[in-house]
Amino acid sequence: MDAITEIILVLFLSAVLSIVAVRVKLLTPSGAVTALIVGLILGMAGSLYWLVTVVAFAVMGFMATKLNFSEKKSKGIQEGKSGERTGKNVLGVALPGCIFALINLYSEDKYYFILSIGFIATIAVAAADTIASELGTRDANVWMITTLKKVLPGTDGGISVLGTSLSFMGSAVAVILGWGLIFGLSFNALMIIPILSGFAGCLLDSLLGATLETEGRITKYFNNMSTGLMGGIMAVIFVGILS
Numbered sequence: 001m002d003a004i005t006e007i008i009l010v011l012f013l014s015a016v017l018s019i020v021a022v023r024v025k026l027l028t029p030s031g032a033v034t035a036l037i038v039g040l041i042l043g044m045a046g047s048l049y050w051l052v053t054v055v056a057f058a059v060m061g062f063m064a065t066k067l068n069f070s071e072k073k074s075k076g077i078q079e080g081k082s083g084e085r086t087g088k089n090v091l092g093v094a095l096p097g098c099i100f101a102l103i104n105l106y107s108e109d110k111y112y113f114i115l116s117i118g119f120i121a122t123i124a125v126a127a128a129d130t131i132a133s134e135l136g137t138r139d140a141n142v143w144m145i146t147t148l149k150k151v152l153p154g155t156d157g158g159i160s161v162l163g164t165s166l167s168f169m170g171s172a173v174a175v176i177l178g179w180g181l182i183f184g185l186s187f188n189a190l191m192i193i194p195i196l197s198g199f200a201g202c203l204l205d206s207l208l209g210a211t212l213e214t215e216g217r218i219t220k221y222f223n224n225m226s227t228g229l230m231g232g233i234m235a236v237i238f239v240g241i242l243s
Contacts (some may be wrong), residue, residue: 006048014039017055027061038094046063050119052095053178057123059239060173062142064134092224095233096122116241117194120178121235122228124171124198128207129224131170136163156180156220157210171198190243194235201231
């Protein structure tokens with residue numbers, strides 16, 4: 001695919017994703033504008049396949065958000081009024097991937113393979129956290145990650161057997177999708193690194209949620225951004241050591 005065609009596809013996909021996301025109430029207008037900018041950065045500084053990976057994650061997140069939404073709304077633990085995400089939500093999740101994309105642009109694709117794995121890990125963290133948050137609330141047995149005392153579902157820093165299991169599955173699904181879209185469908189043992197990095201990033205999100213976020217020292221958006229970035233850096237370090 002030539003560069004002009006790829007740029008046109010990036011522009012088209014970014015615009016369509018933003019418009020559709022608002023129409024189905026996945027994003028607010030501010031979220032859609034932010035998603036458009038993020039899509040352009042990922043598609044042009046990373047690759048078209050990075051953008052497609054984010055689209056796949058958005059679809060997965062939308063499905064998880066809408067599943068049993070009325071039950072989550074009755075408990076007051078839904079995101080927004082209809083599960084929609086704002087610009088801050090989008091930026092918190094997507095900024096780590098944008099950082100890897102801009103590094104890739106600066107290095108002129110010299111480290112594309114390892115940066116792609118770092119990018120996939122950031123999406124894995126977001127997927128693990130989204131799936132655990134949206135579906136893990138169905139488990140009534142929730143414990144605070146720092147004290148192991150029982151808390152209400154939806155409490156920042158709360159973990160459950162179901163939520164933890166789903167977070168690992170979410171990370172694995174995101175990595176399989178991202179790896180297949182970016183590198184092809186052939187299996188590679190290195191896939192386990194972003195899977196574990198995504199899972200670890202989700203646990204770290206819960207830890208920061210129970211401590212710094214609960215204390216008001218950081219916002220949930222900064223929590224999402226920092227743990228996603230840490231998951232990506234973790235993956236890059238281990239892939240660099242092993243490959």
